[in-house]
Amino acid sequence: SQKIEQNSEALNIQEGKTATLTCNYTNYSPAYLQWYRQDPGRGPVFLLLIRENEKEKRKERLKVTFDTTLKQSLFHITASQPADSATYLCALGSSYKLIFGSGTRLLVRP
Amino acid sequence: ETGVTQTPRHLVMGMTNKKSLKCEQHLGHNAMYWYKQSAKKPLELMFVYSLEERVENNSVPSRFSPECPNSSHLFLHLHTLQPEDSALYLCASSEESSGGAVSPREQFFGPGTRLTVL
Numbered sequence: 270s271q272k273i274e275q276n277s278e279a280l281n282i283q284e285g286k287t288a289t290l291t292c293n294y295t296n297y298s299p300a301y302l303q304w305y306r307q308d309p310g311r312g313p314v315f316l317l318l319i320r321e322n323e324k325e326k327r328k329e330r331l332k333v334t335f336d337t338t339l340k341q342s343l344f345h346i347t348a349s350q351p352a353d354s355a356t357y358l359c360a361l362g363s364s365y366k367l368i369f370g371s372g373t374r375l376l377v378r379p
Numbered sequence: 380e381t382g383v384t385q386t387p388r389h390l391v392m393g394m395t396n397k398k399s400l401k402c403e404q405h406l407g408h409n410a411m412y413w414y415k416q417s418a419k420k421p422l423e424l425m426f427v428y429s430l431e432e433r434v435e436n437n438s439v440p441s442r443f444s445p446e447c448p449n450s451s452h453l454f455l456h457l458h459t460l461q462p463e464d465s466a467l468y469l470c471a472s473s474e475e476s477s478g479g480a481v482s483p484r485e486q487f488f489g490p491g492t493r494l495t496v497l
Contacts, residue, residue: 273421277419303485310490310493311490311491312381312383312469312471312488312490312491313422313469313486313488314488315485315486315487318485358421358422360422365410365427365429365434365435366424366435367422367424367486368421368424369421370421371419371420371421372421
């Protein structure tokens with residue numbers, strides 16, 4: 270069955286450093302991948318979408334890579350800030366349907 | 380604000396009660412979704428509506444009954460729920476692509492309804 274793995278352990282980093290979150294998947298060939306941010310008590314908020322034929326996407330301090338051979342996406346936040354602290358979800362899809370990972374919690378220390 | 384509202388934000392109900400969750404989107408989207416989010420688990424897609432027609436029913440028990448009266452409103456009717464149904468229920472919407480198929484567009488989520496079944 271399809272499986273998406275995100276590090277369940279919280280990622281704890283110092284302000285100003287680059288945060289790197291990993292999303293691995295098996296038994297699936299998604300046409301695209303999305304990253305969302307979720308704060309406690311709120312719904313997820315869309316951040317970036319990357320398609321299977323794209324290697325990298327950037328938006329301000331965010332960068333996403335997509336390696337369909339390794340079946341992995343990396344999500345980077347450069348110059349991290351305490352306000353970046355949240356849970357980050359990856360989601361894979363091939364049509365309208367998204368399959369979400371459990372998310373990784375990021376804590377950025379001042 | 381994402382343009383998607385959900386009411387109520389919190390709901391406590393007994394197993395014999397009947398209640399409804401409401402979702403409204405102000406974005407002009409044509410596709411709407413219900414998700415369930417339990418602690419430490421991924422979001423689970425429950426139902427998808429595209430152009431007010433249900434296109435996905437993800438093996439959800441019949442005690443959950445969705446309704447989409449128009450493209451801006453989505454309901455989830457609840458009856459005889461179980462304690463394990465306690466979770467955060469999220470509504471989302473997205474643009475519908477040409478040709479009738481829902482495209483891989485970003486989804487806009489509401490804040491969710493925190494449901495507790497006693």
